[in-house]
Amino acid sequence: MVPLHYYLVVSAILFFVGLLGVLTRRHAIIVLIGVEIMLNAANLNFIAFWRFGPNPDLLLGQLFTLFSIAIAGAEAAVGLALVIAVYRFYKTPDLEKMTSLHE
Amino acid sequence: MPWIAPEILLTALACVLLLVEAFAKPCPRLIGFVTLAGIFAAIGITIATPIASEFYVAPWGGLYCLDRPAQFFKVFFLVTAALVTWISLAADEESLPNRGEFFVFPLLTAAGLCLLASTMDFMVLFVALELVTISFYILVAYQRTNAIALEAGVKYLILGALSSAFLVMGIAYTFGITGSTQFVEIGRAIGHGPLPLGLKFGLLLIIFGLGFKVAAVPFHLWAPDVYQGAPTSITAFLSVGSKAAGFILLMRVLYTAFGSAAAFATWIPMLSVLAALSMLLGNLAAIPQRNLKRLLAYSSIGHSGFMLIGIIAQIRTPGLAISVFIYLITYLLANLAAFLVIAVASKTIRGEQIHQYAGLWQRSPVLAASLAIALVSLAGIPPTIGFIGKLSIFGAAWQSGLYPLFWIGVVSAVAGLYYYLGVVKAMFWSEPLDNTPIPACLCTKALLLVLSGLTLLLGFWPQGLQHLVRIVQS
Numbered sequence: 001m002v003p004l005h006y007y008l009v010v011s012a013i014l015f016f017v018g019l020l021g022v023l024t025r026r027h028a029i030i031v032l033i034g035v036e037i038m039l040n041a042a043n044l045n046f047i048a049f050w051r052f053g054p055n056p057d058l059l060l061g062q063l064f065t066l067f068s069i070a071i072a073g074a075e076a077a078v079g080l081a082l083v084i085a086v087y088r089f090y091k092t093p094d095l096e097k098m099t100s101l102h103e
Numbered sequence: 104m105p106w107i108a109p110e111i112l113l114t115a116l117a118c119v120l121l122l123v124e125a126f127a128k129p130c131p132r133l134i135g136f137v138t139l140a141g142i143f144a145a146i147g148i149t150i151a152t153p154i155a156s157e158f159y160v161a162p163w164g165g166l167y168c169l170d171r172p173a174q175f176f177k178v179f180f181l182v183t184a185a186l187v188t189w190i191s192l193a194a195d196e197e198s199l200p201n202r203g204e205f206f207v208f209p210l211l212t213a214a215g216l217c218l219l220a221s222t223m224d225f226m227v228l229f230v231a232l233e234l235v236t237i238s239f240y241i242l243v244a245y246q247r248t249n250a251i252a253l254e255a256g257v258k259y260l261i262l263g264a265l266s267s268a269f270l271v272m273g274i275a276y277t278f279g280i281t282g283s284t285q286f287v288e289i290g291r292a293i294g295h296g297p298l299p300l301g302l303k304f305g306l307l308l309i310i311f312g313l314g315f316k317v318a319a320v321p322f323h324l325w326a327p328d329v330y331q332g333a334p335t336s337i338t339a340f341l342s343v344g345s346k347a348a349g350f351i352l353l354m355r356v357l358y359t360a361f362g363s364a365a366a367f368a369t370w371i372p373m374l375s376v377l378a379a380l381s382m383l384l385g386n387l388a389a390i391p392q393r394n395l396k397r398l399l400a401y402s403s404i405g406h407s408g409f410m411l412i413g414i415i416a417q418i419r420t421p422g423l424a425i426s427v428f429i430y431l432i433t434y435l436l437a438n439l440a441a442f443l444v445i446a447v448a449s450k451t452i453r454g455e456q457i458h459q460y461a462g463l464w465q466r467s468p469v470l471a472a473s474l475a476i477a478l479v480s481l482a483g484i485p486p487t488i489g490f491i492g493k494l495s496i497f498g499a500a501w502q503s504g505l506y507p508l509f510w511i512g513v514v515s516a517v518a519g520l521y522y523y524l525g526v527v528k529a530m531f532w533s534e535p536l537d538n539t540p541i542p543a544c545l546c547t548k549a550l551l552l553v554l555s556g557l558t559l560l561l562g563f564w565p566q567g568l569q570h571l572v573r574i575v576q577s
Contacts, residue, residue, distance in 0.1 A: 015272060022265055031261055038268035042275045049279030060284060064226055068271060071233045075267070078240050079260050085247040086257055095261075098254045 007048035014041035028083045028093045032076060039072045105152055106169045106221075109145040109177060113214035116141040117207050124203040131202035135192045138206045142185045142213060149177045149217075165285050166224040172423050175575040176220035176351050179431065183344045184213035186439045186550075190336035193547050194446035199334065205245055209340065212238045219348045223359070225274045225284040228352060232270075232316070235348060236263050239341065243333040255332025262315065262325040270312025276305030277360075286359040297365045306361055310373055313356070316349030317407045318400075320380040330400035335449065338396055339442035342403045343435050350410055350431065354423045357414065367418060374415050378508060381408030382515035389522045395445060395455045398522060399438070402481060405515060406434055409496050412508050416499035426495040428572050433492035433558075437480040440554040443547065444474040451541045457526055462535025470541060471530045473551040480558045482523035483516055487562040 014037055021034025043065045050061020087093055120134055154171060187209055199205050215234030222228045240263065244256020278284050280302045281292035293302070314322040330338045357370055385405025392398040410427050417424035445455060448470055452459045463471040480489035493516060500509040543551075561568050 015268075018268070019265075022261065028257065032264070035261070035264040035268055038265070039271060042268065042271040045272065045275035046278065049275065053279070054282045061278065064229075064274075064278070064284065067226060067230055071230065071237075074237055075233070075240075075264055078237055079264065082240065082244055082253075082256050082260055085244065086253050089248065089250065089253055095257065098250075098257065 004048060004052040007044060011041045011044040011048070014038075014044065026094050026096050028086065028095055029080075031095065032079045032083070035079075036072060036076060039068060043068055105148075106167065107218075108148050108152070109181070110214045110217050112145050112148065113141060113210050113217070117210040117214070120207045120210070121204065124201075124207065129203065131206065132192065132195070134203045135188060135206040138210055139185060139188050139192075141210065142181055142188065145213070145217070146178060146181045146185070149174060149181065165287060166227050167218075167221050168223045169221055171575045172351070172354075172428075173221040175428065176347065177217045179347060179435065180213060180216035180220060180344055183340065183347075183435060183439065184209050184216075186443070187336050187340040187344070189550060190339055190439070190443050190446045191334070193443065193544070194335055194450065199245055200247065205242070205334075208238045208242050212242070212340065212344065216344055216348050220351055222352075222355065223286050225277070225286075228356075229267075229271065229274065232348075232352070233267065235345065236267065239263075239337070239345065242337045242340075243329055245334055245337070249332075251332040252334075253332075255329045258325050259329045266312045266315035266322065269308045273305045273308025273310075273312060276301050277309065280305065286355060289360040290362050293361070293363050293366060295363055295365070298369055303369050306366070306370055307373065309356060310370065310377075313349050313353050314377055316352070317346050317410075318349075318381075318404050319377040319407045319411060320384045320404060321377075323381070323384070323404045323407075326404055327397050327400040330403075331394055331397045331455075335396070335442055335446040338399075339439055339446075342399065342442070343438050346403065346407060347431050347435075349407075350414070350427055351423075353414055354427070358418070358423065362418075371415055371418070374411055375505075375508060378408045378411035378415065379511045381405060381411065382512055383408075386515040386519045386522075390518070392522070393457055395457055395460065395526065398457070398526070399441060402519065402523070403438070405519060406430075406481075408515070409493065409512060410434075412500050412505065412512060413496045415508070416496075416503040416505055419503075423576075424499075425572050425576060426492075426499040428575060429495045429568055430492040432561075432568065432571075433480060433488045436554055436558050436561075437477040437487075437489055440473050440477040440551060440558070441481070443551060443554070444470045444477070447543050447547055448541055451539070457529055459536065460526065461529045461533035462538075463530040463541075465535055465538065467541040467543060469548050469551060470543060473555045475527045475530060476555040476558055478523045478527055480562070482520050484520070485562065486559065488558050488565075488568070490562060491565045491568060 018034045018037030022031050025031055046061040046065045050056060090097055124134060154174060191206060212235050215231045218231035222231060240260050243259050244252055246252035280299055281289045283289055283292060318326040361370060381404050385401050385408060389398050389401035392401060410430050413424045413426040413430060449455055480487035483489045483493035497509060497512060
């Protein structure tokens with residue numbers, strides 16, 4: 001069987017890939033995808049910890065992951081709606097073009 | 104199931120109102136009044152629910168609790184939601200699209216906040232927190248044809264989602280090491296031994312996530328832009344409701360789940376750094392601000408720093424930190440009064456720049472006096488209630504021997520005087536740009552009188568406040 005820390009390493013790599021995407025990319029959709037990758041990294045962790053944990057019969061990790069997937073979906077829905085509104089207004093999905101604040 | 108009745112009522116009312124709004128298209132103000140009635144009903148139910156005598160009752164196998172602090176925070180959040188709805192009604196911004204729906208979303212936020220006040224489990228915490236945050240994403244970017252609002256919405260969305268990802272990752276590690284998501288079980292699993300590395304990492308990520316909620320430096324980057332771009336009533340909700348939610352969660356998580364001596368040694372240094380940076384940066388960066396909402400954003404960052412001191416100082420007290428409760432009450436009264444004045448005044452003066460508030464005293468004495476009392480209370484000058492709040496925080500810090508934080512706090516509070524009083528000076532001793540009086544309806548004036556009256560009355564008579572908080576603690 002694949003040991004626990006393999007999963008943790010994959011999840012950590014996914015988390016940093018997502019974080020890098022959020023911090024370096026300027027396209028709004030790519031940034032949202034980065035956040036989703038980070039959330040999925042956490043989900044992977046939950047499933048791995050649950051499977052290798054002291055009481056896998058409790059289904060706690062699976063339960064949390066299901067909630068987390070649903071919430072990530074809601075967040076993406078609101079996020080994409082907002083990106084569409086931004087695109088209609090600025091005619092670009094580039095986040096750096098939005099500089100109307102900072103008086 | 105009487106414990107969760109307020110949350111059920113608010114959610115059901117929101118669903119019904121959304122459907123009614125979609126099909127019948129009633130007058131938006133009517134929806135606002137129904138929302139207000141629903142929130143008052145929820146307040147009544149919360150107060151009437153009996154509390155069991157033990158420290159907490161735990162229905163749902165320990166996921167949810169209804170103790171005195173939970174009840175206090177529920178009433179706190181619902182009063183905030185009611186005042187926010189009032190501010191929305193008073194501002195009555197014609198520029199908002201679908202104004203009916205604008206009154207409905209705060210109901211969902213309030214339901215999430217009430218759930219947060221009672222959570223004893225990371226699963227409930229995460230779901231309720233996201234309910235609050237996602238409805239705030241929608242509300243912040245509500246003026247979707249306005250460049251500033253859109254930019255604020257996108258910033259809040261991206262940074263908010265990022266902080267949720269950190270929080271979930273932190274919860275995952277905590278769950279992995281301790282095998283539970285319940286605060287009490289986690290505390291039991293940690294015991295008195297040293298914290299494993301994975302758990303320290305998890306704790307760090309959880310503090311990242313919650314630090315974003317309370318807008319503590321260095322997780323404050325969203326606050327000034329979002330406060331400025333959001334509709335004024337939503338700014339008020341963010342600055343009071345969202346911040347108080349962050350503090351009840353910090354208290355629950357840090358005192359219950361991470362309440363061992365080894366855990367204290369891990370999170371107290373982190374929180375001390377956050378508190379010191381928030382107080383200094385919040386109060387110093389507010390000085391050059393020219394926009395009143397932006398100024399209040401930086402001031403709210405500073406207030407987060409003061410309240411973080413309260414959390415660190417009272418780790419040994421039974422129950423939760425008393426000084427934070429007192430501070431939150433003072434903060435609610437002053438901040439909501441200030442935002443109500445801004446919402447009403449900006450209808451006439453069409454802006455939130457401080458120079459536009461010059462000579463407000465001659466244009467509307469009630470608004471000017473209320474805003475002045477609110478700002479003086481935020482600055483912490485006696486005889487207002489804000490002084491009592493600062494006193495209890497600093498007193499707790501001194502008694503716990505947190506001398507560096509105490510002195511940083513005092514210096515920041517003194518720096519804060521400068522910009523709060525700068526606004527007061529502009530309102531009273533500057534010539535107005537034009538002399539047209541600013542109209543305000545009788546209800547708004549009455550509400551301002553109540554808020555300012557409480558700010559002054561409780562400042563003169565702090566025993567009332569202490570009595571209330573003692574009831575909460577018992």
